Amino acid sequence: xxFGGSFTWGDFQFLLYGAATTIAITLxxxxxxxxxxxxxxxxxxxxxxxxxxxxxxxxxxxxxxPLLIQLVLFNSFNSILKLNWPTFAVGxxxxxxxxxxxxxxxxxxxxxxxxxTTRRAARSLGLSWLQELTSITLPIATRVxxxxxxxxxxxxxxxxxxxxxxxxxxxxxxxxxxTSRVQExxxxxxxxxxxYFFMSFPIARLxxxxxxxxxxx
Amino acid sequence: xxxxxxxxxxxxxxHVLNGVDLTVQKGEVLSMIxxxxxxxxxxLMCINGLxxxxxxxxxxxxxxxxxxxxxxxxxxxxxxxxxxxWNAFPHLTVLENVTxxxxxxxxxxxxxxxxxxxxxxSHVGLREKLSVFPSRLSGGQQQRMAIARALAMSPDYMLFxxxxxxxxxxxxxxxxxxxxxxxxxxxxxxxxxxxxRFAREVSDRIAFFYKGQIHEIGKPDQIFDNPTKQETAxxxxxxx
Ligand SMILES: Nc1ncnc2c1ncn2[C@@H]1O[C@H](COP(=O)(O)OP(=O)(O)O)[C@@H](O)[C@H]1O
Ligand SMILES: [Mg+2]
Numbered sequence: 179x180x181f182g183g184s185f186t187w188g189d190f191q192f193l194l195y196g197a198a199t200t201i202a203i204t205l206x207x208x209x210x211x212x213x214x215x216x217x218x219x220x221x222x223x224x225x226x227x228x229x230x231x232x233x234x235x236x237x238x239x240x241x242x243x244p245l246l247i248q249l250v251l252f253n254s255f256n257s258i259l260k261l262n263w264p265t266f267a268v269g270x271x272x273x274x275x276x277x278x279x280x281x282x283x284x285x286x287x288x289x290x291x292x293x294x295t296t297r298r299a300a301r302s303l304g305l306s307w308l309q310e311l312t313s314i315t316l317p318i319a320t321r322v323x324x325x326x327x328x329x330x331x332x333x334x335x336x337x338x339x340x341x342x343x344x345x346x347x348x349x350x351x352x353x354x355x356x357t358s359r360v361q362e363x364x365x366x367x368x369x370x371x372x373x374y375f376f377m378s379f380p381i382a383r384l385x386x387x388x389x390x391x392x393x394x395x
Numbered sequence: 396x397x398x399x400x401x402x403x404x405x406x407x408x409x410h411v412l413n414g415v416d417l418t419v420q421k422g423e424v425l426s427m428i429x430x431x432x433x434x435x436x437x438x439l440m441c442i443n444g445l446x447x448x449x450x451x452x453x454x455x456x457x458x459x460x461x462x463x464x465x466x467x468x469x470x471x472x473x474x475x476x477x478x479x480x481w482n483a484f485p486h487l488t489v490l491e492n493v494t495x496x497x498x499x500x501x502x503x504x505x506x507x508x509x510x511x512x513x514x515x516x517s518h519v520g521l522r523e524k525l526s527v528f529p530s531r532l533s534g535g536q537q538q539r540m541a542i543a544r545a546l547a548m549s550p551d552y553m554l555f556x557x558x559x560x561x562x563x564x565x566x567x568x569x570x571x572x573x574x575x576x577x578x579x580x581x582x583x584x585x586x587x588x589x590x591x592r593f594a595r596e597v598s599d600r601i602a603f604f605y606k607g608q609i610h611e612i613g614k615p616d617q618i619f620d621n622p623t624k625q626e627t628a629x630x631x632x633x634x635x
Binding site: 298301304313 | 440443445468469471472474475476478480482484485486495496499500501541544545548
């Protein structure tokens with residue numbers, strides 16, 4: 179390998195390419211996590227205690243075991259069982275399930291924040307269960323828990339760094355590769371950090387904007 | 396006509412309704428009074444099927460509320476209910492609060508729904524507040540909005556559950572005025588209330604709830620001046 183080079187435009191492009199992978203993993207994982215989280219959250223908040231608790235216990239496993247262990251185990255299953263899923267899919271699915279465990283609790287707390295009497299008022303107007311859910315409970319719950327959901331999304335973006343352990347070249351792995359060549363670790367870490375920041379910042383801003391718009395006043 | 400026959404309702408071991416019999420005729424205003432915990436709210440919720448019952452029968456114009464074959468969503472369009480908590484939908488404007496069910500349940504066009512909503516909101520004095528969010532309204536205004544929201548569905552019956560109990564004293568009057576107006580227009584109403592003077596003034600009959608039963612029922616003069624039961628007498632004395 180060539181040592182002692184200086185940081186070039188090509189290196190920067192390589193970092194951006196890694197960043198694109200990070201964004202792609204984040205998007206897919208958050209999408210999986212949110213869809214599963216909404217379904218699980220609704221089950222958790224609206225079903226008999228034994229179903230709710232059983233699901234809660236399973237999700238607790240995913241919340242408490244470190245993501246890195248889950249990734250490596252999942253990846254091993256993939257090769258042992260000869261599923262032959264692309265590593266990208268394994269990473270996204272694993273992160274998505276991990277995120278769904280947190281999203282479930284977010285959804286549950288949001289639904290819990292909608293007063294029962296408000297839901298009954300809606301039903302008393304003749305709205306069906308589904309109509310009440312989609313026009314009353316979910317919109318109110320979304321506004322209540324939106325900041326937590328943004329927090330989850332930003333967390334998932336940082337957690338994507340762990341997929342480098344199963345061989346995906348995302349932003350952090352790209353920066354390691356560049357560092358091994360350029361030998362200016364501090365500079366490259368700063369640049370990498372800045373790229374993470376510029377990916378997170380718009381999401382946080384978007385969150386603020388929507389929160390303002392939804393001020394419910 | 397709302398016909399309630401021998402209705403029993405339990406929450407676990409707690410017997411909340413203990414054989415209630417009552418009929419309310421079209422055009423009648425019936426007030427329910429009684430101590431807290433005597434089952435009045437539960438009774439109202441059973442009438443539009445928000446709560447199930449364990450025994451007995453409730454029919455609304457001949458439709459049995461707790462029958463498996465009854466389309467509750469359809470039945471509820473004809474029974475408006477307003478609760479003690481205002482229950483505004485906080486994410487919708489005043490106008491949208493009223494148009495929501497008109498559009499989703501009655502499938503009215505946007506224009507038609509808005510025309511009805513504006514009419515009902517004007518009726519309760521909220522013409523100026525159409526595009527405001529509920530959090531900007533006073534309690535009395537939110538409660539009047541809830542009344543307009545229920546009335547917009549053109550129900551045949553209106554149930555009111557202590558609609559003034561959560562309001563500041565100076566806001567009670569405006570809501571009671573709305574109810575008075577409705578009774579003059581001939582709306583069939585069941586009104587759970589602690590406002591005894593109001594109950595006496597607007598009601599055709601008063602039902603006194605005690606331990607999950609209608610302990611005494613009669614004309615206002617009878618209940619307030621010549622109650623036949625001792626419990627009625629002491630309740631009336633305690634609240635006047
Ligand atoms: N969802 C419920 N679960 C358990 N108990 C309830 C429920 N709703 C009401 N109760 C109980 O039923 C009794 C009657 O309540 P309620 O109908 O609200 O009385 P009221 O409106 O006359 O004050 C009370 O003891 C109350 O605690
Ligand atoms: Mg009550």
